[in-house]
Amino acid sequence: MSARLVKVPILLLVSVWLACGGGSPxxxxxxxxxxxxxxxxxxxxxxxxxxxxxxxxxxxxxxxxxxxxxxxxxxxxxxxxxxxxxxxxxxxxxxxxxxxxxxxxxxxxxxxxSLSGRWLLSEGGARFYERGYDIVQAGPALGGQPFAVPDKGCLGALTGVATSPRELSFHFAGCDNEIVVISGIADQGLLSVAGTYTHPFGPPQPIVLAHE
The missing domain is CATH 2.60.40.10 (Immunoglobulins)
Known part of the structure; x- marks a missing residue:
């Protein structure tokens, strides 16, 4: 009895191989x-x-x-x-x-x-005569971010610097023309700054600035 050659279509073999999981994952x-x-x-x-x-x-x-x-x-x-x-x-x-x-x-x-807007001072003593300050931002840099405000009586212009995302420092000329510094760490909402009021002729005092 002679052997018989069975021809299997290539397409069928490929289909069986894919069905058995031989394709790409x-x-x-x-x-x-x-x-x-x-x-x-x-x-x-x-x-x-x-x-x-x-x-x-x-x-x-x-x-x-x-x-x-x-x-x-x-x-x-x-x-x-x-x-x-x-x-x-x-x-x-x-x-x-x-x-x-x-x-x-x-x-x-x-x-x-924004840091722009009105900040209210709540002082530890009776030094401050006015409470409202219109702070305006200027400049793009984080280190040395300035603020400016129109003159407020003898307190002069209030300016400030943000040296980190929450560390704010406000500088202004007092009634005796000496430079006064208010600095502190703002809360997470940037709505208030609890810090220190420093005058050249007196000890530091606690101060709070609240953003309206």
């Missing part, structure tokens, strides 16, 4: 997390907010990270910086894509506040 979506510094309320036009993302892909795919800061500005990359120019609560989103249909999305919010 399914794509797995990336995972990610992100943080920002500083936390809490940030100063408009002053605070440089740093957003940092940590992302990974089980398949080893190259990831694309895209940021939306919620104020019409976007960015890309694992670490980005942004300065908000207006007050408000902004939704921040991070989108991660692996180029093969896998994606992840994260979100958070950033609250900003």
């Amino acid at each position: 399914a794509n797995v979506s990336p995972t990610a997390s992100f943080s920002r510094s500083p936390e809490g309320v940030v100063i408009t036009g002053v605070t440089i907010v740093v957003f940092t993302a940590t992302a990974s892909d089980p398949d080893g795919d190259v990831l694309t990270l895209t940021w939306d800061f919620g104020d019409g500005v976007s960015g890309s990359g694992a670490s980005v910086t942004h300065v908000y120019s207006s007050e408000g609560v902004f939704p921040v989103s991070l989108s991660i894509r692996d180029g093969r249909g896998g994606a992840a999305a994260l979100g958070s919010t950033v609250t900003t506040r």
Whole structure:
């Protein structure tokens, strides 16, 4: 009895191989997390907010990270910086894509506040005769952020500097033309500054500035 040659279509063999799991594995979506510094309320036009993302892909795919800061500005990359120019609560989103249909999305919010407006002084003694100051921001830098205010009686012009996101220092000429300094750490909401009133001819006194 002679052997018979059986012809099997190549298409059938490929179909059987794929059915047995011989194809490419399914794509797995990336995972990610992100943080920002500083936390809490940030100063408009002053605070440089740093957003940092940590992302990974089980398949080893190259990831694309895209940021939306919620104020019409976007960015890309694992670490980005942004300065908000207006007050408000902004939704921040991070989108991660692996180029093969896998994606992840994260979100958070950033609250900003302007230092402009009226600050009220609550002094430890009777030195201050006026309470209202219209503070105006000027300049983009965090270190050396100035304030200015029209003259208020013999207290003269009140100016200030933000040397960190929450450390504020106000300087003005007193009734005797000596420079007076009010400095302190603002609360997380940037609504009040509990600090020290320092005059060249007297000991430091406690002082509180409240933002209306």
